[in-house]
Amino acid sequence: MFGEKAIELIRELHRASDGQLPAFNxxxxxxxxxxxxxxYEQNQADVNEAKSGHSELxxxxxxxxxxxxxxxxxxxxxxxxxLLRIRALRWEYGSVLPNAVRFHMSAEEMxxxxxxxxxxxxxxxxxxxxxxxxxxQDIKPPKSLYIEVRCLKDYGEFEIDDGTIILLKKNSQHFLxxxxxxxxxxQGILEHVLS
Amino acid sequence: MxxxxxxxxxxxxxxxxxxxxxxxLMSQERLPCRAxxxxxxxxxxxxxxxAEPLGSxxxxxxxxxxxxxxxxxxxxxxxxxxVELPKIYKESWRTVFTADANVVDLHKLGxxxxxxxxxxxxxxxPENAEIAQTILQTFIGRFRRIMDSxxxxxxxxxxxxxxxxxxxxxxLFRVGQKGLNDFQSWEMGQASQITASSLVQNYRKxxxxxxxx
Amino acid sequence: xxPAEVEFLAEQELVTIIxxxxxxxxxxxxxxLGPFNPGLPVEVPLWLAIxxxxxxxxxxxxxxxxxxxxxxxxxxxxxxEDTFTPMPSPYYMELTKLLLNYAVDNIPKADEIRTLVKDxxxxxxxxxxxxxxxxxxxQEAHARLDNLTLMEINTTGAFLTQALDHMYKLRTNxxxxxxxxxxxx
Numbered sequence: 001m002f003g004e005k006a007i008e009l010i011r012e013l014h015r016a017s018d019g020q021l022p023a024f025n026x027x028x029x030x031x032x033x034x035x036x037x038x039x040y041e042q043n044q045a046d047v048n049e050a051k052s053g054h055s056e057l058x059x060x061x062x063x064x065x066x067x068x069x070x071x072x073x074x075x076x077x078x079x080x081x082x083l084l085r086i087r088a089l090r091w092e093y094g095s096v097l098p099n100a101v102r103f104h105m106s107a108e109e110m111x112x113x114x115x116x117x118x119x120x121x122x123x124x125x126x127x128x129x130x131x132x133x134x135x136x137q138d139i140k141p142p143k144s145l146y147i148e149v150r151c152l153k154d155y156g157e158f159e160i161d162d163g164t165i166i167l168l169k170k171n172s173q174h175f176l177x178x179x180x181x182x183x184x185x186x187q188g189i190l191e192h193v194l195s
Numbered sequence: 196m197x198x199x200x201x202x203x204x205x206x207x208x209x210x211x212x213x214x215x216x217x218x219x220l221m222s223q224e225r226l227p228c229r230a231x232x233x234x235x236x237x238x239x240x241x242x243x244x245x246a247e248p249l250g251s252x253x254x255x256x257x258x259x260x261x262x263x264x265x266x267x268x269x270x271x272x273x274x275x276x277x278v279e280l281p282k283i284y285k286e287s288w289r290t291v292f293t294a295d296a297n298v299v300d301l302h303k304l305g306x307x308x309x310x311x312x313x314x315x316x317x318x319x320x321p322e323n324a325e326i327a328q329t330i331l332q333t334f335i336g337r338f339r340r341i342m343d344s345x346x347x348x349x350x351x352x353x354x355x356x357x358x359x360x361x362x363x364x365x366x367l368f369r370v371g372q373k374g375l376n377d378f379q380s381w382e383m384g385q386a387s388q389i390t391a392s393s394l395v396q397n398y399r400k401x402x403x404x405x406x407x408x
Numbered sequence: 409x410x411p412a413e414v415e416f417l418a419e420q421e422l423v424t425i426i427x428x429x430x431x432x433x434x435x436x437x438x439x440x441l442g443p444f445n446p447g448l449p450v451e452v453p454l455w456l457a458i459x460x461x462x463x464x465x466x467x468x469x470x471x472x473x474x475x476x477x478x479x480x481x482x483x484x485x486x487x488x489e490d491t492f493t494p495m496p497s498p499y500y501m502e503l504t505k506l507l508l509n510y511a512v513d514n515i516p517k518a519d520e521i522r523t524l525v526k527d528x529x530x531x532x533x534x535x536x537x538x539x540x541x542x543x544x545x546x547q548e549a550h551a552r553l554d555n556l557t558l559m560e561i562n563t564t565g566a567f568l569t570q571a572l573d574h575m576y577k578l579r580t581n582x583x584x585x586x587x588x589x590x591x592x593x
Contacts, residue, residue, distance in 0.1 A: 001240060001241070001242075001260070001261070001264075002240060003223075003261070003263075003264075007219070007220075007223050010216055010219050010220060011220070013216060014216045014217075014220060018200075018393055018394075019199070019200030019202075019393070019394055020394060021394075042236075046236075056232070056233060056235055057235055057236075058273070059232045059233070059234050059235075059268075059273070059275045060234055060235050060236055060237055062267070062268060062270075062273075062275060063234060063237060063264070063267075063268060063275070065267075066263070066264055066267030066268060067264070069267070070263050070264070070267075073213060073219065074219060076213075076214065077203075077213070077214045077215070077216060077219055080203070080214050081202060081203065081214070081216055084200055084201070084202065084203075085200050087199070087200075088199035088200035088394065089199075089394060091199040092198075092199050092392035092394050093392060093394065139198075139389075140386070140387060140389065140410060140412045140413070141387075141412055141413060141415075141416035143387050147389075182389055185389045185390070185391060186389070186390075186391060186392045187391070187392070188391040188392075191391075192388050192389040192390070194384065194385065194387075194388050207574065207577050208577040208578075208580060208581060209580075209581065309574070309578065313577070313578070313581050316581055324582070327578070327581040327582045328582065330578055330581065331575070331578040331579060331581070331582065334574065334575060334578055335544050335545055335547070335575070338541065338544045338545075338571060338575075339541045339544075341571075342537060342540065342541065342567065342571070343537065345567065346533075346537065346564065346567070363574065366570075367567065367570055367571055367574070370566050370567050370570050371564075371566075371567035373566070374562075374563050374564055374565070374566055374567055375563070377410060377411050377563075378411055378559075378562075378563045380411075381411030381412065381415065381505075382505065384509065386410065386411045386412040386415065387412050387415075
């Protein structure tokens, strides 16, 4: 049956639930595009034959055309759903992605991520009365300006508001400005300790 | 759970969500059809290749084709195929559903019982009205159990409950669970805790398993 | 909504405190507060009350309804009636949780209060489910749910609206031709 390769792409993405980004399946996409090309060419040939009297071919042409549209739908949905996942990374992870994630993206997806990052930054600079406002901060209503955090891995030096530099070492505990560490918590480097 | 990633919703009903992964998977499910015209050069594609891969599939051949294809070929102007009802939407099964919808394992029978059933209404079967009615009654009959189980099963293993649910019911179940879990973690004073993103946690896990293998 | 956001809204509710310090009236975007005089009761938003209490700057006065006898009445009434009875505060759950967490020493019979409020909540949630089920069974199109609080709606709301949305679509299936023409993909 036509469209088998395309549905495999969808299954693969759907299996990676909870918004994770599996590796971009370049080979799978290529195979679907090849099938589409073949379908198109076969149909071109058969359309010409049908015009010269072989009207029994019309059903077959229609069959292939449906398959062509199905392949297109799968590819567009595959790419679109990946963009939704990539966009989520910007909100949950920050603007610099770790290599493990970047390796899963195509060159075009990296390009899209960078553009999205820029648009969002421009917008966030333009609001908040000229000073800008980081919309990715304070996803939950903050209870206090400072919070207690525990370091889950060796991170290195970290500068806080007043210019002091502290060393984030595995298992060390710190009392830090909430806005400075929210992103590090989301990234799994720090852990928010509730008092 | 990732909050920032919201997948495209399934259309659920007569219309599909074009970009919905759920709907694409749903429309991949097959249904029995009959070829109403010959289909030249498609024998191999339809798995009917005898001697010749580019042979014709003769009129009257029974086929099992995916829903998306059946929808595309079903056309009143030129009847390429006619569609038969899959067994769980036929009268004998409809009686079972009406008797007690809760005993049925919709995952095994479906797993897109509601979505696929709604899509079948696109084909003008004389039984459409009964099908639509049965699907609706099945949902109503199973509603209470899904609600109660999703709102009670905090911190319990829910796999046994979920195993018999259709895909749509599973989504509903998870929504109910999320409401309950969020509330309970608020009650325990954990709602204000900033947590690591699930996207991040899973990449870390993957990295470790990569190292192990 | 996240319960943390509901709680944030609840923190705007006014409660009475008895401060142990002096401070002139202060002017904030959200309204003016004070003046504060030692020993004189004054109304402040809950967020400030908790903050002052944590720094041992005040004693909290429990809201009038946060009283074993009154709450027993409320619970019994809730159990007796088929519909939802009005709650003494639209944020009764949040206020109970926050006050008992941060000012338990200022609230008499805290444990009993905790249990009573929880019992009332459980009764109301059970009622909500029961009415949701009969709503679905009878295929009603609309219902009145007076006196529900935001936290209650928030806990079951997403589930209910989604389930009703599904049911609506399954019902539209019954009337072919009325819904939009399906598209070929």
